[in-house]
Every structure is written in structure tokens, then in C-alpha cells.
Amino acid sequence: MHASEHLAFDVVTYAEPHLERTKRLLRAHPEVRELFGPIPSTAWFVVGIVALQVAAAILLGNAPWWGVLIAAYLLGAIADHALWTLIHDCTHNLVFRRARDNAMLQILANLPIVFPAAISFRKFHLLHHRFQGDLELDADLASPAEARFVGNSSWRKALWLLSFFAWQAARVPRLKRIRMWDRWYVANLAAQIGFIGALWAVAGWHAVLYLTLSSIFAIGLHPVGARWIQEHYLSFPNQETFSYYGPLNWVAFNVGYHNEHHDLMTVAWSRLPKVRAAAPEFYDSLQAHRSWTRLLLRFISDPGLSLYSRRVRNVNHGTAPAADGAAIESLTARSIASAHAESSPRPPVSALEQPSFQSLAPPRAS
Numbered sequence: 001m002h003a004s005e006h007l008a009f010d011v012v013t014y015a016e017p018h019l020e021r022t023k024r025l026l027r028a029h030p031e032v033r034e035l036f037g038p039i040p041s042t043a044w045f046v047v048g049i050v051a052l053q054v055a056a057a058i059l060l061g062n063a064p065w066w067g068v069l070i071a072a073y074l075l076g077a078i079a080d081h082a083l084w085t086l087i088h089d090c091t092h093n094l095v096f097r098r099a100r101d102n103a104m105l106q107i108l109a110n111l112p113i114v115f116p117a118a119i120s121f122r123k124f125h126l127l128h129h130r131f132q133g134d135l136e137l138d139a140d141l142a143s144p145a146e147a148r149f150v151g152n153s154s155w156r157k158a159l160w161l162l163s164f165f166a167w168q169a170a171r172v173p174r175l176k177r178i179r180m181w182d183r184w185y186v187a188n189l190a191a192q193i194g195f196i197g198a199l200w201a202v203a204g205w206h207a208v209l210y211l212t213l214s215s216i217f218a219i220g221l222h223p224v225g226a227r228w229i230q231e232h233y234l235s236f237p238n239q240e241t242f243s244y245y246g247p248l249n250w251v252a253f254n255v256g257y258h259n260e261h262h263d264l265m266t267v268a269w270s271r272l273p274k275v276r277a278a279a280p281e282f283y284d285s286l287q288a289h290r291s292w293t294r295l296l297l298r299f300i301s302d303p304g305l306s307l308y309s310r311r312v313r314n315v316n317h318g319t320a321p322a323a324d325g326a327a328i329e330s331l332t333a334r335s336i337a338s339a340h341a342e343s344s345p346r347p348p349v350s351a352l353e354q355p356s357f358q359s360l361a362p363p364r365a366s
């Protein structure tokens with residue numbers, strides 16, 4: 001019987017595993033610091049995929065509903081998922097150097113995704129890194145009520161994946177410590193209302209339907225939707241983060257390299273395979289997935305896998321105040337800086353005193 005078949009989270013008291021590995025890895029392979037830093041040309045992929053989705057939506061404006069459905073599953077979901085992976089790179093300031101430029105690019109990348117989610121993802125995701133497994137701060141964890149409702153029945157798990165976008169939104173009230181509304185969120189919301197309104201007026205509601213279905217499939221009941229299961233569901237014992245090294249990384253900007261990414265958040269998507277190649281002794285011994293489709297089918301059919309198949313850390317935050325975007329970004333920058341400083345022969349003191357992404361980027365050789 002699988003350990004998690006008793007339908008409860010795997011509660012532990014020790015820290016998340018990445019910070020420790022970051023320090024060991026940087027000590028063993030100081031040369032991986034060469035891979036740090038943003039890659040501005042990534043922005044062209046955002047522009048190209050947004051243009052592709054808008055063009056497809058306009059072309060499908062007069063298509064029958066079943067044609068829209070098939071196109072959304074076969075093309076739209078993959079395109080939207082790719083946009084999510086680029087929003088993820090923006091979240092870590094890995095496209096441009098300045099945080100605000102990355103935030104603006106992720107608002108652009110959000111347009112075909114219909115729901116305004118890029119800016120809130122930016123906050124929630126940085127906390128996911130810093131507080132992996134913390135029910136109060138890690139939005140990647142299912143709420144206890146959500147996990148109880150879905151249980152381990154196959155059809156409920158399949159329906160949960162299909163409606164994953166709605167469950168994600170329902171988690172927001174649980175995360176009381178995160179302040180959602182700020183001017184960036186308002187800009188994100190206004191851009192979505194303006195864009196979807198204009199598209200509806202120009203190309204009709206089937207165009208909007210195409211984009212909506214694409215967004216739902218991109219994070220749902222679809223091979224690329226299995227990415228959320230792959231990352232932190234306890235699909236193998238004694239490990240809580242898993243990488244995926246299969247072929248869909250080609251259409252997902254290497255987002256499968258999740259252990260590598262958690263260990264070195266300052267490495268952009270195109271350089272993640274180089275982290276694995278540079279430090280094979282850290283990754284070859286870890287369990288990894290090679291097929292999202294196989295994992296999707298296993299998650300649905302295996303009663304040992306459920307929303308409870310997660311490692312959870314109970315942390316008492318006491319009366320700590322709610323955190324806004326700026327507080328979250330400086331918290332994350334500080335933790336990266338201290339991990340890097342602890343494993344560096346010459347600690348970058350300025351980076352510790354004044355956390356900002358600029359101070360973490362390595363000097364460019366040329």
C-alpha cells in the first residue's frame with residue numbers, strides 16, 4: 001500500500017531541501033554562476049506566442065464549437081502553457097534586469113490566458129519557493145477542504161484537473177498573508193478586460209471561447225497539465241521535488257527542470273539543462289519523470305496518489321503582517337543572496353545589505 005493512501009498530508013518538521021543543495025552545489029561547482037542572469041531575447045518568444053494565439057482565435061471566430069474545442073486542446077493548451085512557463089521566467093526576473101520590465105512583459109504574456117493571473121502568480125510563486133510546503137504561504141498546495149472533497153476517487157481527480165483554474169482561484173482566501181490588490185494587479189485586470197472586450201467585438205465570442213478553453217486545458221486535464229503533479233506530488237518515496245526530462249520540455253521552455261530551478265532560481269530556462277550537465281552527481285540519483293502523459297494517467301488511476309500526496313510543513317507565523325509584492329520580492333532576493341554568500345569565497349556583502357536582483361546578477365564576462 002502506498003504511504004499516502006491514508007489521505008493525509010505528509011507533515012514534516014525539517015526545512016525544504018533546496019537551500020541546502022544550493023549551497024553544496026555552488027561550493028562544488030562555482031562555475032555554474034556563469035549561467036546566472038536574465039536573457040532579454042526570451043521576450044520575443046512571448047511576443048510570438050501571444051501573436052499566434054490571437055491569430056488562431058481570430059481565425060476560429062467563425063468555426064463550429066467542436067472545431068474550437070479540438071483546436072484549443074491540440075494547439076491552444078500547449079501555447080498557453082508555454083506562456084505560463086515564460087510568465088514564470090518573468091516572475092524570477094530572468095528576462096529583463098529590472099523587476100518592473102519583467103512585470104510588464106508578464107502582463108503582455110497574460111493577454112491570451114483570459115483570466116488576470118500573471119501578477120498574482122508573481123507573488124504566490126516566489127512564496128512557493130521560499131516557503132515550500134507551508135499551508136499558509138504555498139499556493140501550490142491544495143487546501144485541506146479541497147483535498148478532502150476530491151479524495152482519491154479517479155473521476156473526482158479527473159474533474160479536479162479539468163477545473164484546476166477554478167480551484168487555484170479558490171485558494172486565494174486561504175492565503176491571507178498575501179496582499180493581492182496593488183497597482184500592478186489593477187493594470188493586469190484592466191489589460192485583460194480591454195483585450196478580451198476588443199477581441200470579442202472584432203472576432204466574436206467563439207474567438208474568446210477558444211482562448212478560454214485553451215487556458216483551462218493548459219493547466220488542467222491535458223499532458224502539459226500534469227506538470228503540476230510532476231513538480232511536488234509525492235510520486236516516489238523520500239523526495240518532494242521532481243524534474244521532468246521528457247520531450248515536452250521542447251514546447252515548455254525546459255520548465256520540467258524543476259529541481260534544478262528550485263536549487264538555482266537565477267538560471268533562465270534555456271540554461272537549466274546546463275545545470276544538470278554541470279552537476280550530474282546532484283541530479284542523477286534523484287527520481288525524475290519522463291512522460292507527463294503517463295504521470296497524468298497514473299495520478300488519475302492510482303488510489304495512492306491524491307491531493308494529499310504532498311509534504312507539508314506546519315509553521316506558526318504568529319501575527320506577522322500581510323505581505324505585499326515588494327516585501328515578497330525582497331524576502332526572496334534576500335534568501336537567494338544569503339545562500340549564494342554562504343557558498344561564495346568572497347561574500348557579496350552589498351547583496352546582503354541591499355537586496356535587489358541587480359546585486360545578485362554575476363558580472364558579465366563580455
Ligand SMILES: [Zn+2]
Nearest residue numbers: 088125129261
Ligand atoms: Zn520558480
Ligand SMILES: [Zn+2]
Nearest residue numbers: 128231232262
Ligand atoms: Zn516548485
